[in-house]
Amino acid sequence: MSSDPQEVYLRTKGILPIQKLRVLSRAGIIQSAPGYPIEDDQFQPNSIDLRLGEKAYRVRCSFLPEEETVGDKLDKMSQYEIPITEGAILEPNCVYIIPLLEELQLPSHISPQKTLFNESEEGTSYRIISGEHLSAKANPKSTTGRLDVFTRVITDYSHRFEEIRSGYKGKLYLEVVPKSFPIRVKTGHRLNQLRLRHGYTVLSDQDILRTHSSNPLLFKENGRTVPVDDLKVNGGLFLSVNLHGKKGQIVGYKAKKHRNFIDLDKINHYEVSEFWEPIYAQQDDYLILEPEAFYIFASKERCRIPEHLAAEMIAYDTGSGELRTHYAGFFDSGFGGRIKDKGARAVLEVRSHDVPFLIEDGQTFCSMKFEPNAEVPETIYGEDIKSNYQGQELKLGKHFKQ
Numbered sequence: 556m557s558s559d560p561q562e563v564y565l566r567t568k569g570i571l572p573i574q575k576l577r578v579l580s581r582a583g584i585i586q587s588a589p590g591y592p593i594e595d596d597q598f599q600p601n602s603i604d605l606r607l608g609e610k611a612y613r614v615r616c617s618f619l620p621e622e623e624t625v626g627d628k629l630d631k632m633s634q635y636e637i638p639i640t641e642g643a644i645l646e647p648n649c650v651y652i653i654p655l656l657e658e659l660q661l662p663s664h665i666s667p668q669k670t671l672f673n674e675s676e677e678g679t680s681y682r683i684i685s686g687e688h689l690s691a692k693a694n695p696k697s698t699t700g701r702l703d704v705f706t707r708v709i710t711d712y713s714h715r716f717e718e719i720r721s722g723y724k725g726k727l728y729l730e731v732v733p734k735s736f737p738i739r740v741k742t743g744h745r746l747n748q749l750r751l752r753h754g755y756t757v758l759s760d761q762d763i764l765r766t767h768s769s770n771p772l773l774f775k776e777n778g779r780t781v782p783v784d785d786l787k788v789n790g791g792l793f794l795s796v797n798l799h800g801k802k803g804q805i806v807g808y809k810a811k812k813h814r815n816f817i818d819l820d821k822i823n824h825y826e827v828s829e830f831w832e833p834i835y836a837q838q839d840d841y842l843i844l845e846p847e848a849f850y851i852f853a854s855k856e857r858c859r860i861p862e863h864l865a866a867e868m869i870a871y872d873t874g875s876g877e878l879r880t881h882y883a884g885f886f887d888s889g890f891g892g893r894i895k896d897k898g899a900r901a902v903l904e905v906r907s908h909d910v911p912f913l914i915e916d917g918q919t920f921c922s923m924k925f926e927p928n929a930e931v932p933e934t935i936y937g938e939d940i941k942s943n944y945q946g947q948e949l950k951l952g953k954h955f956k957q
């Protein structure tokens with residue numbers, strides 16, 4: 556057994572990259588339930604995929620357990636439990652709470668140049684030296700959003716979804732609400748992912764413009780870089796929706812209702828026409844969204860996330876709450892490739908609430924918030940790892956035959 560602890564320095568603020576996530580997992584800051592060791596392919600360029608645990612609790616409604624644990628709340632709210640080790644079907648518009656296999660042991664204080672955490676595994680102990688708080692942010696995976704499955708993480712004594720405060724020690728629970736289709740889930744399925752933040756810093760609009768000038772973030776459909784003067788920034792970089800195409804070209808999809816369930820184990824399996832109605836390009840490039848229906852579109856711009864940055868797509872607030880865009884928001888470093896690859900379209904998941912809503916080609920739909928990585932990730936999206944959506948045009952989730 557080695558007596559000298561391995562020293563791990565977290566020096567720069569930002570999202571922790573894959574190599575640091577691996578170290579934090581070895582050091583016990585990210586843990587998993589007994590019998591379910593963390594698997595290497597859970598690690599993404601700047602996030603870790605989280606896995607569903609053994610049970611789903613059907614609850615009447617969603618909640619935030621500000622004054623108690625999620626377990627206490629479940630004791631009061633759970634209607635019944637479903638074991639999911641062999642798989643189980645979750646019904647549309649029902650709320651389920653599923654304990655995840657991963658847990659967090661975030662250090663509760665910062666103490667520059669002092670040991671934050673010391674744990675040993677297989678004879679190695681780690682000393683993590685950091686000057687910033689470690690917190691975490693969760694988000695649905697892209698595939699989950701493309702299937703219209705609503706998910707968010709809940710933690711004990713928390714008044715916020717998806718955000719996990721510095722010092723949090725405990726379990727993570729996932730609220731899951733399939734919206735359009737029933738889904739079959741099983742222990743170990745990965746519906747969402749987690750990023751760890753060392754301190755918090757976000758690129759200002761000035762930083763975004765400066766970055767784009769030397770390391771382009773957005774490209775036009777013809778592959779040209781969007782001129783910096785044409786970038787729309789205001790607390791993030793705005794993207795717009797594409798409804799334009801040649802005659803007969805599909806520019807979007809609308810989810811059909813009352814379909815058979817989708818087994819999340821079945822990749823490239825389901826017929827698109829069974830589950831989706833295609834939306835064809837119209838001569839005048841507009842569309843009226845039917846209230847409460849779910850649509851998938853692509854962004855007009857092609858985007859690219861340089862390797863030193865991580866990005867998150869945030870819904871564009873129309874000021875009226877009628878239009879809800881996107882559920883899944885993390886963009887990995889490397890998404891959209893190198894400059895010569897000219898980026899890839901982002902997928903926009905859209906629902907209009909209450910009223911029919913007109914959308915037009917090129918309408919602003921969402922914005923991207925950029926955060927620096929604490930270090931450049933050793934692995935980036937589309938390189939070395941199995942990535943499903945690199946170079947994508949309009950693309951449904953990986954369960955459909957395309």
Ligand SMILES: Nc1ccn([C@H]2C[C@H](O)[C@@H](COP(=O)(O)OP(=O)(O)OP(=O)(O)O)O2)c(=O)n1
Pocket residue numbers: 599695696697698699700868881883884885886887888890900901902903904936941942943944945
């Ligand atoms: N609304 C969104 C959200 C994400 N993405 C892109 C950017 C991400 O880097 C990529 C993959 O996202 P996830 O890791 O969430 O997706 P999956 O695990 O489902 O796909 P993969 O198997 O490719 O990792 O999809 C997108 O085009 N549109």
